[in-house]
Each structure stands twice: as structure tokens, then as C-alpha cells.
Amino acid sequence: MTPNVKPLGIDGRESRRILSRLASRVLLYSAMFLLAAIVILPLLYCVVSGFRSTGDIAASPLGWPDLTRIVNYQTVLGSGLFWSAFAMSTFIALVTVCITLVTASLVAYVLARMEFRGRAALFTLFTLGLLFPSAVMILPLYLLLNSLGLLNNPWGIILPQAAFQLPVSIIILRPYFRSIPAEIEDAATLDGCTHLSFFWRILIPMSRPAISTVAILATVVSWNAYLLPLIVFTSTAQATLPLAVRNYSTQYSQDTAMVLAFATLAMVPALILYLVGERQIVAGLGAGAVKG
Amino acid sequence: MTGETKTGAVAAISGSSRRHRPAGRAARKAGWIGLFTAPAFVLFVLFVLVPLAFAVYYSFWHWDGLGPLVDWRGIANYQQALADPWFVESIRHALFITVLSVVLQQPLAMLIALALSRKFPGRTAFRIIFFAPYVISEATIAVVWLLLLQPAGPLDSALGGIGLGSFTQLWLADHSIVLLTMFFVITWEYIGISMILYLTGISQIPRELMEAASIDGANARQMFRYITLPLLGPTTRVAVFLSILGSLQVFAVIQIITDGGPFHASETPVIYIVHKGLQETSMGYGAALSVILGLIGLTISLLYQRFVFQRDVEGAVTSYAG
Numbered sequence: 282m283t284p285n286v287k288p289l290g291i292d293g294r295e296s297r298r299i300l301s302r303l304a305s306r307v308l309l310y311s312a313m314f315l316l317a318a319i320v321i322l323p324l325l326y327c328v329v330s331g332f333r334s335t336g337d338i339a340a341s342p343l344g345w346p347d348l349t350r351i352v353n354y355q356t357v358l359g360s361g362l363f364w365s366a367f368a369m370s371t372f373i374a375l376v377t378v379c380i381t382l383v384t385a386s387l388v389a390y391v392l393a394r395m396e397f398r399g400r401a402a403l404f405t406l407f408t409l410g411l412l413f414p415s416a417v418m419i420l421p422l423y424l425l426l427n428s429l430g431l432l433n434n435p436w437g438i439i440l441p442q443a444a445f446q447l448p449v450s451i452i453i454l455r456p457y458f459r460s461i462p463a464e465i466e467d468a469a470t471l472d473g474c475t476h477l478s479f480f481w482r483i484l485i486p487m488s489r490p491a492i493s494t495v496a497i498l499a500t501v502v503s504w505n506a507y508l509l510p511l512i513v514f515t516s517t518a519q520a521t522l523p524l525a526v527r528n529y530s531t532q533y534s535q536d537t538a539m540v541l542a543f544a545t546l547a548m549v550p551a552l553i554l555y556l557v558g559e560r561q562i563v564a565g566l567g568a569g570a571v572k573g
Numbered sequence: 574m575t576g577e578t579k580t581g582a583v584a585a586i587s588g589s590s591r592r593h594r595p596a597g598r599a600a601r602k603a604g605w606i607g608l609f610t611a612p613a614f615v616l617f618v619l620f621v622l623v624p625l626a627f628a629v630y631y632s633f634w635h636w637d638g639l640g641p642l643v644d645w646r647g648i649a650n651y652q653q654a655l656a657d658p659w660f661v662e663s664i665r666h667a668l669f670i671t672v673l674s675v676v677l678q679q680p681l682a683m684l685i686a687l688a689l690s691r692k693f694p695g696r697t698a699f700r701i702i703f704f705a706p707y708v709i710s711e712a713t714i715a716v717v718w719l720l721l722l723q724p725a726g727p728l729d730s731a732l733g734g735i736g737l738g739s740f741t742q743l744w745l746a747d748h749s750i751v752l753l754t755m756f757f758v759i760t761w762e763y764i765g766i767s768m769i770l771y772l773t774g775i776s777q778i779p780r781e782l783m784e785a786a787s788i789d790g791a792n793a794r795q796m797f798r799y800i801t802l803p804l805l806g807p808t809t810r811v812a813v814f815l816s817i818l819g820s821l822q823v824f825a826v827i828q829i830i831t832d833g834g835p836f837h838a839s840e841t842p843v844i845y846i847v848h849k850g851l852q853e854t855s856m857g858y859g860a861a862l863s864v865i866l867g868l869i870g871l872t873i874s875l876l877y878q879r880f881v882f883q884r885d886v887e888g889a890v891t892s893y894a895g
Contacts, residue, residue: 309688313695316685317702319761324705326727327717342727343734380616388613391606403610410621413870414822416843417863418624420850421631424638425624444620447613476605505710507825508843512851523712527829530716537720547713555708559701562708566766567773 324548331542338537353542363546366525373435373442373510373521374503380443381499382492385450386458390480392451393458394466404455410448416508423512437513438521442503450495453568457491458484497558497565504551522547628867631860638856650861660862663833663840664869670756670841671820678760679767679813686771687801700772704765711762715829718758719745722830745831748838755827755839762826763819767812774808775801810881817877821870842866 330338331353332346357363391397392404422441423432431437461484469479485492510521517528526547530540555562632651635644654660685703689696706714721728722744729741744754778801786796824843827833833840833848846866850859 306693309691309693312688313699317699320702320706322731323717323721323761324709326721330727342725342730384613384616387609391609395602395606397603397606403614406622407613407617410617412874413867414818414843416822416824416846417867417870418621418628419843419847420638420856420859420863421624421627422620423851424856425620425627440616441620444616447617447621451613476609480609501708505708505712507710507712508847512847523710523825526710526713526716530719530829540716541720544713544716548709551708551710552705555705556701559704563700563704563769564773566707567769 327541327548328545330538331545333538335536335538353538354546356539357543357546362525362529363543366520366522366547367550369435369519370504370522373438374500376435376439377442377446377503378496378499380439381446381450382496384443385447385495386454386485386488386492387480388447389451389454390458390476390484393455404451407448407451410445411452415445419508419512422509426513432513432515433519434513435519438506438509441509442506443499446495446499446502449498453494453498454488454491457488461487493561494565494568497562501562501566522550625867628860628863631857632864633861634857636857637854638850639854644857646857650858651865653858654861654865659837659840660842660845660865662837663842663845664866666752666840667821667823667842669752670759670823671817673756674760674816674820675813678764679809679816681760682764682767682812683771683805683809685764686768686775687797689768689772690775700768703768706762707765709762711825712829714758714762715826718761718826719830722754746835748835751831751835751839755823755830758826758830759820759823763816767816770808770812770815771805774805778804814874814877814881817873818870821866821873 326343329346332348332350333344334350337344337346388403388407392400426432426437426441429437431440465483465487466479469483474482505523506521507523507527510524511527514520514524517532520528526544529543533539631642633645633647634642635646635650636642689700689703720726724743724746728744729738732738732740742750742754745751782800782804783796786800791799822843823841824847827839827841828844828847831839833844842862843866846859846862849855849862
């Protein structure tokens with residue numbers, strides 16, 4: 282372990298130091314493995330039990346599966362329920378991210394780089410959204426969406442979601458936009474750039490890290506949302522993936538194995554994205570939360 | 574602020590010398606500002622501020638959400654809310670979860686982050702694992718835990734298997750345990766994000782400080798007490814704030830696993846509000862409950878800013894303005 286271990290002549294002090302280092306390593310690894318087990322075992326149970334039958338699960342909750350028995354997964358993937366929810370979640374997330382990016386970056390540009398009366402008030406107005414739980418307006422929002430004809434409509438999720446994302450997105454984007462030197466803008470203006478072309482051709486490309494933070498944050502929020510889709514989709518005919526998992530588990534509550542197979546498959550897209558982009562996602566969420 | 578008046582004055586002066594162009598430029602600038610602001614402004618007003626205003630407005634009526642508003646109740650909804658044992662109970666549950674989050678979940682998250690900030694083989698893998706639950710949707714997590722926590726289910730079998738069978742509880746049915754169970758699931762799902770915050774904060778502590786302290790003979794405990802902990806202050810304040818606001822609006826996990834049961838024992842304010850408003854169609858009353866929850870959140874936010882965030886040069890939400 283330690284490179285400077287001398288085979289002979291270890292005095293008491295040094296051996297004590299080596300021992301205490303060894304002890305702290307052992308402690309560290311046991312704690313890490315224990316925590317990792319607490320995180321992984323429930324997920325592993327979910328994946329593994331998807332291969333079993335409900336009868337087997339009831340008889341022995343922790344039995345080992347026959348990994349060739351993929352009928353549950355086949356049924357879920359063949360049912361259409363999973364795919365329509367997957368498509369719905371994907372559509373809602375993509376459009377939410379686009380609308381959030383466009384609206385937030387335009388207004389963040391104004392708030393960062395233009396002088397005008399009422400700018401501070403405008404900024405405070407947007408930050409108000411961060412001061413209290415967003416669940417507070419869920420009932421009036423339901424009524425509003427109803428009167429706009431947006432219930433049972435993905436836009437009834439997209440538009441409020443984008444609106445809720447505005448405060449944190451603006452707070453992330455504004456300082457970044459502000460940090461881009463005025464000389465660049467002056468030069469662009471001299472070359473005949475309008476505000477729009479400066480924004481689009483120079484500011485946005487230069488702000489890629491902040492933009493991707495906003496996009497990641499909005500994607501995760503949208504993909505995992507539950508309360509808003511729950512009140513917007515009043516029938517089970519349409520659902521996002523989280524909602525579909527819930528609906529499936531109430532509808533087939535007797536069929537544990539199928540529910541677990543469905544839940545496993547619902548986790549897969551997010552986990553794949555996470556494993557591919559772990560660094561960016563973690564950095565983005567960390568930065569986003571600190572700023573928020 | 575002074576910048577604005579200055580540019581205004583400059584514009585006024587130059588306006589007198591060169592008649593039309595500055596006015597045209599100002600109008601054009603106003604046009605750009607309007608164009609760039611409008612989409613976000615409309616979206617925010619329509620879907621955040623209008624519902625918020627209507628929550629306040631509806632809260633003074635007795636209303637099922639369908640017909641015209643005719644039955645003005647004044648503050649009767651609020652009086653009813655404060656005397657409503659289940660609502661008061663749900664607030665207590667939210668505060669219980671809030672306190673546990675601050676005193677248990679946050680220190681644990683910081684401890685894990687401290688461990689992961691040390692260099693040891695496998696730390697990246699552990700970080701990836703610990704954060705994974707956060708990227709899975711709450712609803713899916715809840716459905717899985719609902720099945721895990723069934724009586725004589727997988728968790729109980731596992732406890733029995735490792736000789737801890739006597740720890741087995743009616744995790745979801747015992748009204749004195751259920752809220753702790755819910756807190757555990759919430760922690761399981763959300764501790765990753767706090768951990769990441771602390772990891773980010775720790776990574777920003779200058780290495781030289783640690784090295785200097787170590788040369789001066791500081792031990793690990795002293796370095797934590799006098800360097801890491803104070804320098805993590807801003808991060809901790811943000812993480813605790815997010816955890817408090819999150820705890821106040823816990824919904825998905827509990828709604829799916831127990832729906833607030835057994836007999837209101839795990840009910841949270843948002844579950845109760847949605848139940849009153851949408852299932853019992855008491856929109857006016859539900860709105861009053863929402864306003865109270867909002868006021869609690871707002872009070873905590875403002876107190877927190879006044880007494881906690883003010884320690885930071887930047888970090889207070891309102892200090893971003895200007």
C-alpha cells in the first residue's frame with residue numbers, strides 16, 4: 282500500500298501512522314461500499330425481478346431470476362404504452378428545453394447588457410419565482426390550463442414548465458452574458474451587427490457552457506416531472522414516462538413482476554444519458570443549483 | 574442605477590444638438606428591449622404570476638372551480654384552514670421532514686462529499702453511483718420503493734437474511750414509522766444533489782491553503798474545522814436552503830407510496846392541497862391552503878436571506894438585482 286514501508290527497523294511512531302492510515306482506508310471503503318449497496322440493491326432488485334414471474338416474487342421476494350425469461354420486458358416493449366409515454370416525455374422535454382433556452386437567453390441578454398429604466402425591477406420580478414414553492418400555484422394553473430383548452434395536451438405541460446424554468450435559467454445566463462467584454466460588442470456594432478445578430482452570432486456561441494447548464498437543468502426537470510403531468514393528463518390515455526409508471530403500477534398492482542419490468546425500462550433512457558454525459562450533467566446541475 | 578441616469582442625461586444632451594437620430598435610436602433600442610423581453614415576460618406572467626394572483630383571489634371564495642364565483646367567504650377559508658387538523662398536521666409533517674433534512678441529510682451529504690474529495694481508487698465510480706438516483710424520476714423510484722417496502726416483501730426478507738429480522742417494521746402501515754420511511758426514500762433519492770453541491774464547493778477550496786495548514790502541523794480535524802467548513806459556508810447555505818424549499822413541497826414520492834396514509838399519517842401540504850382542490854373540488858379552500866403554504870415558504874426564504882445569506886458577498890437571491 283504505502284511505498285515507504287521499510288521491512289526492518291520500523292519505529293513505533295511510523296508503524297502507528299501506517300496502521301492508522303490503513304484503518305482509515307478500511308473505514309472509508311466499508312462506508313463507501315455500504316452506501317453503494319444501499320443505492321444499488323433497490324435498483325438491482327427492480328431489474329432482476331423484471332425477469333421473474335409475480336408468483337415467484339411472492340413466494341420468495343429475493344430469489345434469483347432466470348435471465349432468459351424476458352417475457353415481461355417483451356410484453357412492456359410490445360405494449361405501445363411504454364413507447365407512447367416515451368415519445369410524449371421526449372417531445373415535452375425537447376420543446377421545453379428549446380422554449381426555455383430561447384426565452385431565457387433573450388431576456389437574460391437584455392438584463393445583462395442593456396441599460397434601461399426598470400431593469401432591476403424586471404430582474405427582481407423573475408427572481409420572485411425562486412422564493413416560494415412552485416406547487417403553490419398548481420390549483421389556479423389547473424383552472425387556467427382548463428380555460429385555455431390545454432388540459433390533456435402536451436403544451437399544457439410544456440409552457441408552464443418553461444415558465445417555471447425561467448428564473449433559474451436567467452440567473453445562470455445573466456452573469457455569463459455580462460462577462461463577455463464590451464469591446465467585442467462594440468466591434469460587432471461597428472461592423473454593422475444589430476442586437477439580434479450580435480446575440481445570435483456572437484453571444485450565444487461564446488456562452489456555450491452556461492447554455493448547456495440551462496439545457497441540462499431543464500431536461501432533467503422536464504423528464505422527471507410528476508405533479509404537472511398528473512394534473513394536466515386527466516385521463517390515462519396520454520402520459521409521460523413517470524406518469525405511465527405510476528398508472529401501470531396502479532392498473533396492474535397485482536402483477537408485481539410486470540410493474541418492475543416497466544419501471545426498469547422507464548429508468549433506462551435517463552440512466553443511459555447519465556452514464557454518457559455524467560461529467561456535464563453533474564457539473565451543470567451543481568452549477569445550476571448553486572446559482573439557483 | 575447611476576449608469577442609467579447618466580446615459581439618459583447624455584442622450585438628452587446629444588438629442589438637443591442632433592435632432593432626430595438619438596430619438597430614433599432610443600426608440601429602436603426600446604424596440605429591441607421589448608422584442609427580447611416579451612416572450613419570457615408573457616410566459617412568466619401568464620403561467621407563474623397570474624396563477625399566483627388567482628390563488629390569492631380564489632382563496633376568498635367558496636368555489637368548486639366550475640360555476641361562477643358567487644359565494645364570497647372573506648377570510649373564512651383561512652380560519653377554517655388554521656383550524657383544520659389535517660392541514661395543520663400536514664404542515665407539521667413538512668416541517669418534520671425539513672428538520673430531518675437539515676440535521677441528518679445535509680451533514681451526511683457533506684460527509685460523503687468529503688470522503689469523495691479524497692483521492693482513492695474507485696472514487697469516480699462511487700460518485701456516479703451515489704448521484705444516480707437523482708436522475709431517475711421520482712415516480713419510478715416511488716413505485717420501486719412501494720414494492721420493496723411491502724410487509725414480508727423484499728426489504729423485510731433482506732433484513733431477515735442478514736440477521737436483522739427483528740428490525741422489521743410495518744414500514745408503510747405504522748403511523749408512527751411511515752414518515753421516517755418516507756424521509757428515508759426522499760433522502761435516498763435526493764442526497765446525490767446535495768453531495769454534488771458540496772463536492773463542487775470543496776473542489777473550489779484552494780489546495781495551497783490545505784498544504785500550508787498541513788506544513789504548519791494542522792491535523793485533519795483542525796483542517797476541517799478551520800478551513801474546509803468555513804470555506805464551504807456559502808455552499809452549505811445554498812444546499813440547506815434548497816433542501817428546506819424542497820422539503821416543503823414534497824409530493825411525488827409520498828403521493829405514490831402512501832397517498833398521505835395511513836389515515837393522514839404521512840400527508841404533506843401539497844398532497845392535501847391537490848386532494849382538496851381536485852378530488853373534493855374545493856378550489857377556494859384549496860387556494861387558501863396554497864396561499865398559506867406559499868407564505869410559509871416566502872417567510873422562510875426572506876428570513877433565510879436576511880439572517881443567513883447576508884453572510885455571503887453574493888448568493889442572496891435579491892442581491893442579483895442591479
